[in-house]
Amino acid sequence: MTTGVRRRMGVEERRHQLIGVALELFSRRSPEDVSIDEVAAAAGISRPLVYHYFPGKQSLYEAALRRAADELAASFEEPHEGPLGARLLRVMGRFFGFVEDHGPGFAALMRGGPAVPAGGACSASTVSTTHAMIDEVRQAAYEQILAHLGVTDPPARLELVVRSWVSLAESTALLWLDGRRIPRTELELQLVHDFAALAAVSAAYDEEMAALLVRMFADEPADGPLGDLIGRLGALLPAVRALPQVPAQRLR
DSSP: OOOOOOOOOOHHHHHHHHHHHHHHHHTTSOGGGOOHHHHHHHHTSOHHHHHHHSSSHHHHHHHHHHHHHHHHHHTTOOOSOSOHHHHHHHHHHHHHHHHHHTHHHHHHHHTTSOSSOTTSOOOHHHHHHHHHHHHHHHHHHHHHHHHHHTOSSOOHHHHHHHHHHHHHHHHHHHHHHTTOOSOHHHHHHHHHHHHHHHHHHHHTTOHHHHHHHHHHHHTOOTTSHHHHHHHHHHHHHHHHHTOTTSOGGGGO
16 A cells, blocks of 8 residues: 655756646647646645745746757757668658647747736737747758758758758648648658659759759669659659640650
8 A cells, every 4th residue: 555655856857847747738638728737736746835846837837848949959860870861851850740639839830929818918028939949940950951961061952952851841730730630641741752853843944953853862672661652653644645735855
């Protein structure tokens, strides 16, 4: 039989616990809808004790978003081994896994924080801090993708492609959360295809991007994500060639 004696936690351990509890609550409801009383109850402590570790809801909110931002940025980390398409697909799997597990919190982070926190208006410093976290996530994702491509000094067109794709993944995830009408695995694959498509369009205008595109597809297996894209596009070509306004020589 257990005695029910509660173990005393150290300062950092208790802070870590409260951040975890807040993140769990934010995964089900928007942060502005979660009260300090709920955090305290979920952590099994009193409301004043929460304030002992965090001066207010905003400081707890910012700490929770900090952890969420770190976890989100880490989802883009992937060993640089194997075909690029498979690597990007695993990245998207982790990214959407985070989005699915932390829907309201993810939305709050990417939209710049809660509209009106309980107890008052969102401070300018909080908005600034949240925006800085978002920028860190985007920059980490950008740098990870460049590393997968083996590029340290990206040309302007490649920077545009990668940053556009990171923004596309973010906006796609936010839209998906509103109803989840498309299967998650389909969107993950589609975003990998989107990256290749953005690179392909850029390659049509730039020789350096064309060379990069060739390298991207060089080691791709036919049954991999990028091989799958080639097959899907190839199946569309006969119909496209039949269009009277499309010169046939452009599609050869």
